[in-house]
Each structure stands twice: as C-alpha cells, then as structure tokens.
Amino acid sequence: MSAAGLDTQPSAKTYDLEDLISEAWSGGIRVPHFQRDFRWGQQDVIRLFDSIVKGYPVGSLLLWVRRSPAQKIILGALEIDAPSTDAALWVVDGQQRITSLANALHVEGNGYAPFNIFYDLLEKEFVPPPSVSDPRYIPVPVLFDLDKLLDWFAGPGQGVGDYFPEARRIAKLLRQFKVPAYLVKQDDEAVLTDIFDRMNNYGKRLSRAEIFSSLFAGPEAGAKDRLSIGRIAERIAARTGFGTVDDDTVLAAILARRGSDPMREIRIEFDDSRRRSSAEFPGESRDTAYAEGETALVRAIAFLQDSAGVPHLSLLAYRSLLVVLTRFFAHFPDPRDRSLQLLRRVYWRVAVSGPAVFKGSFTQLSRALCARVHPGDERASVQGLIDSIREAAPGMPNPDRFKTNEAGAKIILCSWWDLQPRSPYTGLPYDRQELTDLLADQSTAAAAVRRIFPRGLPLKQQLWSANRIFVPTATDPVDEIINQLSRQPLGLDVDTWEEVLRSYCMSGAAIAALNAGDRDDFLRLRQELVTYRLRAFLQRMAEWDFEDTPALDLLDFEDDDELEGRSDEFV
Structure with missing residues (x-):
C-alpha cells in the first residue's frame, strides 16, 4: 500500500x-x-x-x-x-x-x-x-x-x-x-x-480485467492511442474472425505470457522487485506486455482454427485452454510440426476430460498447464503438457445431451464443423468467414444451430444431438434446411448430394425415415451416425493410442550414431 x-x-x-x-x-x-x-x-x-x-x-x-x-x-x-x-x-x-x-x-x-x-x-x-x-x-x-x-x-x-x-x-x-x-x-x-x-x-x-485496466491505465495524455484490454479483444476479433474474447480471458492470457501463474496478484505486476517469482520479461512496460500478449493470443487462435479444428470462440471447450496456448506460443512462436501435433492432443484430451484431471477447478487447470511451459525449452514444455494429463482417460461427451453453452455440445459442434457442412442448395461447403459473419461475438453457437423437430418429441429426444442441425451461414434460408435435405435438388449430382448428406451426419436410410414421417427411426439412425462421427473425430484429434514422444530434433542424443540407431522407435 x-x-x-x-x-x-x-x-x-x-x-x-x-x-x-x-x-x-x-x-x-x-x-x-x-x-x-x-x-x-x-x-x-x-x-x-x-x-x-x-x-x-x-x-x-x-x-x-x-x-x-x-x-x-x-x-x-x-x-x-x-x-x-x-x-x-x-x-x-x-x-x-x-x-x-x-x-x-x-x-x-x-x-x-x-x-x-x-x-x-x-x-x-x-x-x-x-x-x-x-x-x-x-x-x-x-x-x-x-x-x-x-x-x-x-x-x-x-x-x-x-x-x-x-x-x-x-x-x-x-x-x-x-x-x-x-x-x-x-x-x-x-x-x-x-x-x-x-x-x-x-x-x-x-x-x-477492469481492476487491472484501472491500476495500469497510465497518464491521461495519449490514453486514446494506447492499447487497452478491450481494444485488444476488438482487434483480435477483427483480425482472426474468432469472435470477441472476454476481457478477463485476455488479461489472463497476457499474464500467462509473462509468468506461469495467470491468477497471480495483479497489483504488483510491473514491479519486479515485489513479485514473488522472478520476472520472465524483466523491466517490460505495460504497453509492451499488451502488444506482445496480443501477438501471442493471435498465434494461439490460429493454432485452434488451423490445427485443432476450433473455428470460433463459441466452439472452444474451455477458455482456460486459450490462456495456456497463449503462454506456449508466446515462448515458442514457430514450434515444430511434431510439437503442434502433440499440442493438439493436449487440447482435445483436456477438452474431453474437463477440469476433473486438475482437481475439478478451471483455475487449477490453467495454473497446472501454464506451469508446464518452460521458456526456452520447447521439448520440456510439450512433454510437460502431455505428462500433466496422463491420467486423462479416453472418452467423449454424451450425444444424448446437447446444450450449446456446455463443453460437450461445443465438442460435438467441432466434430460437425470437421465434416465441412455443405449448402443443400449449391452443394458447396460453407467457409469459416460465413460462420464468423453469423456468430460475430456470440459466446455460444446457438445462432448456427436449429432444432429439426421443435415440438412433439419426448423430453429425452428433444435433448439429443440428432435433433440438432449445424447450419453455419446467414445467407441460405436456414429455416428450410430440413425440407431441402429431404430431397435431392435437380442441379446436384448423386455424389455431391451424398457429400451434402454426409456433412450433416445423415444417411439415405435416415432421410427415407424422415420422408416417411417416422421421427423415432430418423432420430435413432442419425444419433448412431452422430456418435460414430464424434468418436472418429476425437480419436483422430486426441490420438489416445499413439506414442507421445517429442520431435526427433528436440531429443538430446549424445551423437548422430545413437540417433540413427534409435530413430526406428519413433516411426
């Protein structure tokens, strides 16, 4: 004081x-x-x-x-x-x-x-x-x-x-x-x-974030030209199309870049002499911390969109994981391909397991994972992140319960995005920009999800994933999507139409049941396909059964002969 x-x-x-x-x-x-x-x-x-x-x-x-x-x-x-x-x-x-x-x-x-x-x-x-x-x-x-x-x-x-x-x-x-x-x-x-x-x-x-912003606002002169946490969120949204990250997550990401505990005391953040842990960026100003934090956040989001299959914030299972990824990409802006593969496994294994592996706390999740990122040592950082979730068991969310504000539904939506949903009018896949235009800064993907049968189902079936359809566009007449999927348009060939149906987890048999008015059979058939696609997606992303060894060039072998003798272990 x-x-x-x-x-x-x-x-x-x-x-x-x-x-x-x-x-x-x-x-x-x-x-x-x-x-x-x-x-x-x-x-x-x-x-x-x-x-x-x-x-x-x-x-x-x-x-x-x-x-x-x-x-x-x-x-x-x-x-x-x-x-x-x-x-x-x-x-x-x-x-x-x-x-x-x-x-x-x-x-x-x-x-x-x-x-x-x-x-x-x-x-x-x-x-x-x-x-x-x-x-x-x-x-x-x-x-x-x-x-x-x-x-x-x-x-x-x-x-x-x-x-x-x-x-x-x-x-x-x-x-x-x-x-x-x-x-x-x-x-x-x-x-x-x-x-x-x-x-x-x-x-x-x-x-x-509001307290931090007030404490480190700087002088009145020039305030409008300086970065703020809110401005960083706006710039990232405009640059990436990922949506508007909330201010507290932006702050946590900025803090994670500068130290292993993103929940540490914020009032002494730029006073290196009073911090309990040594500063990773000693003497760094508030403005530099903001600018570098923004850069690292953009890299982390690019990884989520391009490597991990998470196109938008509303499909992000846990925001704590964005904080962890920001710390990693702040210290390793250009990681090896193998590191990216292992990092993808980390994201999806944690997404499926949730905070239970970390004593049930999202705060502990971000602290535990951020502490595994060691500046200057990419191999130890990747291996530490992998080791931290050894106890995570293979699994998947329950497709019988779909609520867009829950992590399980967000994971299911990512598996649907992976199928590249196609327009039933043109047969062409929707792109990420269309999803961005639709969802903008929404925190859930509710605007991109439609109920197939809004009324007349038992409560249990109302919650099924099979009763939802993911339509990531604001241009097509989405209220007519179900009717449009029930029949093949004259302008689309058979192969293209099969790709359209596949992109919505629908089969010929399911469409036949839909056209016959058999809701139960349609939902049962589609729920089986949704479950199958979800399991295949998570297996490919989390790679539970694969060896989690780091990139070969990050291993510390004594000489080239030993490297040559061991290389077959990692094929």
Whole structure:
C-alpha cells in the first residue's frame, strides 16, 4: 500500500439533477481513462429513472476536481467540445449513472440505445421506445425541458392534454432531484486509482480485467492511442474472425505470457522487485506486455482454427485452454510440426476430460498447464503438457445431451464443423468467414444451430444431438434446411448430394425415415451416425493410442550414431 493519502478531506455537495446534467453537457464533467467501459443496459437506465421519480436514493458520486485542458470528450453517445477549466469534475465513482442521465435526457443522446427512454403517461412508468407512435409516450428529453414540454402538449400531445399534470409532476421530480457528491482535490493520479480500486472491491466487484485496466491505465495524455484490454479483444476479433474474447480471458492470457501463474496478484505486476517469482520479461512496460500478449493470443487462435479444428470462440471447450496456448506460443512462436501435433492432443484430451484431471477447478487447470511451459525449452514444455494429463482417460461427451453453452455440445459442434457442412442448395461447403459473419461475438453457437423437430418429441429426444442441425451461414434460408435435405435438388449430382448428406451426419436410410414421417427411426439412425462421427473425430484429434514422444530434433542424443540407431522407435 504505497500510495499516499489525500492532501485534504473530500468535501460534500448536493446537486440538483438539472444543474448536474447541465454541467455534463457543457463539458464540466469528464470520465477518466482508467474507468471501465459503460456497460449498463436499457433496463438499468429505466430503473435509474424510476428510482428518481420515486425519490429513492441512487447513490452518491465521487468526483475528482482538477485543472483540465480544452478537449473533445466522449460521454456515452455524446461528443462534447469541453473548454479548459480549473475545476473539471472527473468521475471516480458514478460513471454509469452520470452517463445514463446525460444521454437519456439529451435530444441527441436519447436517440441511441440504451438511452432511448420514454415516459408512458397512461401507465405512469418509464419504458423503452414504443413500437407505435402514440402521444401518450413522451421522450424523456421533452419531460426534462419545460419549454419542450409545453410545445409537446401544444403539438403532438394535444390529444392527451388531460395528462399534462402528470407530465409536469414527473418533469419537476426529474429537474429537482438531489444528487449527493463527494469532491476530491488531489493531483496524484495514483491516489485516485487507489480509491477507485478500493471502492469497486466493496459490494459488486469489478472483474480482474477492469481492476487491472484501472491500476495500469497510465497518464491521461495519449490514453486514446494506447492499447487497452478491450481494444485488444476488438482487434483480435477483427483480425482472426474468432469472435470477441472476454476481457478477463485476455488479461489472463497476457499474464500467462509473462509468468506461469495467470491468477497471480495483479497489483504488483510491473514491479519486479515485489513479485514473488522472478520476472520472465524483466523491466517490460505495460504497453509492451499488451502488444506482445496480443501477438501471442493471435498465434494461439490460429493454432485452434488451423490445427485443432476450433473455428470460433463459441466452439472452444474451455477458455482456460486459450490462456495456456497463449503462454506456449508466446515462448515458442514457430514450434515444430511434431510439437503442434502433440499440442493438439493436449487440447482435445483436456477438452474431453474437463477440469476433473486438475482437481475439478478451471483455475487449477490453467495454473497446472501454464506451469508446464518452460521458456526456452520447447521439448520440456510439450512433454510437460502431455505428462500433466496422463491420467486423462479416453472418452467423449454424451450425444444424448446437447446444450450449446456446455463443453460437450461445443465438442460435438467441432466434430460437425470437421465434416465441412455443405449448402443443400449449391452443394458447396460453407467457409469459416460465413460462420464468423453469423456468430460475430456470440459466446455460444446457438445462432448456427436449429432444432429439426421443435415440438412433439419426448423430453429425452428433444435433448439429443440428432435433433440438432449445424447450419453455419446467414445467407441460405436456414429455416428450410430440413425440407431441402429431404430431397435431392435437380442441379446436384448423386455424389455431391451424398457429400451434402454426409456433412450433416445423415444417411439415405435416415432421410427415407424422415420422408416417411417416422421421427423415432430418423432420430435413432442419425444419433448412431452422430456418435460414430464424434468418436472418429476425437480419436483422430486426441490420438489416445499413439506414442507421445517429442520431435526427433528436440531429443538430446549424445551423437548422430545413437540417433540413427534409435530413430526406428519413433516411426
């Protein structure tokens, strides 16, 4: 706890909401770059307004008073040309509330979700934008401005004039609502980030990534040009088409590159003298760590997509494995082909076994595997990863239970992706870009999965994998896929059509049962084929029965003669 205390005690002040929002609109209130991103949804904004008109307390603000230059600032959806001032108010605590109020009450800000809030004069409640135009629904910026409110009832609201007293009552409650605030005058930014850290570790906790970002945000100057964890996630998604990796996983990957325990204490990450373990990259700056972490993450994702058969984040069995892979590719950016083969085995054996091999903990999984990666020794690292899962037994997920948010279904989906699903309209395989366009930043592949029989099945059969079909495209009319698969199009030859059916784990017999209306027989036949394909896929990927020896050129033999004499052991 090295940060100094406050030079002076915070002073207390109460703002009328009208004055506070006017200050925000004029650029007098600003959000420091160490703050987390805005993350409220529309219902959060509605609840805030509901609390205000009911007179409920909405919490106090903590504002940092400091001299600030003229600059263009972003507050939610608003761009504000803020003048220079000796007493700008920087939000240390209360960003979500101030951003929501300043935008929802502004004519321009109210046009963007989640700030587009209306007041329903009939039901006396705040609501999202109505689906039909009706004067009973007043935009919140109109309520907040008395002149606009009078114009409303003289114009669009003429037909609901009886509700004017209600509108005036709400307008008054909004403008005169009291918002308490503490004002802190302090030049040392480290003290403010320390306060931010402590406040956000009481009650609803910030994520590790949000805390880390605030602690190591750097100076205000140049903040918009520096990498952040969120920006890294966005850049990786755009570059790889893998989807948006969550911030905590990005942070864990950055930490794993720099040390064997990705769950270590983060507050001393760049203080080599205070770390318990020796730094693998001594003296490395935060910006370098971010840039190199991003590079390693991209390599790890390329391995998953090109070697391990995992095309998208939503099909990744466990995100802990992405962290481990990032550490490996950070230290071995161009591994041998044999190392890649063994690394693929590691991924799929862990995916099938789950964290049970590591005492049932995902945290322990990432720690145990990251500790097996030894910088500068590719052979020992690969062998260590393989050795760590010796107790993992061959197996496969249960195809009788398919839920897209569970690891088992993600593994099954990878086996289906491996079959290269084809369009039943053109006979051509869908490509990875189509899957990326469809799933974007989704955390599950639900958008690419359809139920074959949405209704009319017993619960047990509803959960079968055989009752799901993987359609990785947003272009074909997917709701007609099942009907299209039931008959061979005139434009496709027999061989191509067989490849189409094969790509969906369907056989001629299964299609015959489907056309005959025999759901039970269709599902039974397809479930058998799904199980067979899944078992074959995992056997090929995990290679349970193969020798797990490292690449020949990584073995330490005494001389070439001995190498020649032993080479047949690894054929």
